[in-house]
Amino acid sequence: MLALNEQTPEHDDLPESLQEIADAIGREGAMHLVENCGGTRVFVPRKMRVQHKLVTLLGFEQARKLSQYFGGETLTVVRNAQLLRRERNREIIRRYDAGTGVRQLALDNNLTERQIYAILSSMP
Template sequence: MTTWDTDYLPPSLCELVDVIGLQATQSLVSEYGGVRLTVPTKMPEDHPLADLLGIDAARKLSHHYAQERLDVPNAKAAIMAVRNQNMRQEHADGDSARVLARRYRLTERRVWEILSEGMPDDRQADMFSEGEAR
């Protein structure tokens, strides 16, 4: 499972990470992202959430969110941030935009957009530089 960039997680997922841990939260989002769950008051060992998260994490979830209707976010921004970071690294390691487009099921145009995000634009003048006045 890919590690998330936690800077992009919504507050509700940050809270879940604090309660049940990152790996269990990722499993929960992977299975139930975008879905509303009702968390049981007592977590039996044979509950689907116990199977998914492990009994310890499932019981922590139950203790913290008992009888709440929990909207599980899909963490799209965090997942995409990691994907884009991986794509930039793979490109720096020599993979072409064409290879990346096929690997990530994107257009080459979108790959180039992702690769150029966050790159400094040399055409922009630095208004704070100590160079020549214009």
């Protein structure tokens, strides 16, 4: 098991507070927390109950893991709009490469076609 403050390569673009959450529940779970709770504080109980909002949000197993690491603490979940935008853009590029059209990508992401073309032109 990783020490909580030990960076992993897949987490090194995350802010430190989010890296710790990602170490506990994985990057996908941490990003799900940001998307749904970013900019707020979330209390993590020592004993996770099925009715807790974190269980509804993350599923029982991830919520339990979060409780193991942070039980009794209040986490400040960063908003991190830049990271969310980067993740969104990666997903747009991935979907475009898989054959989704620019129009559909624009509709799905509440963006203009021009914005989608700008994202696609930023591909390395």
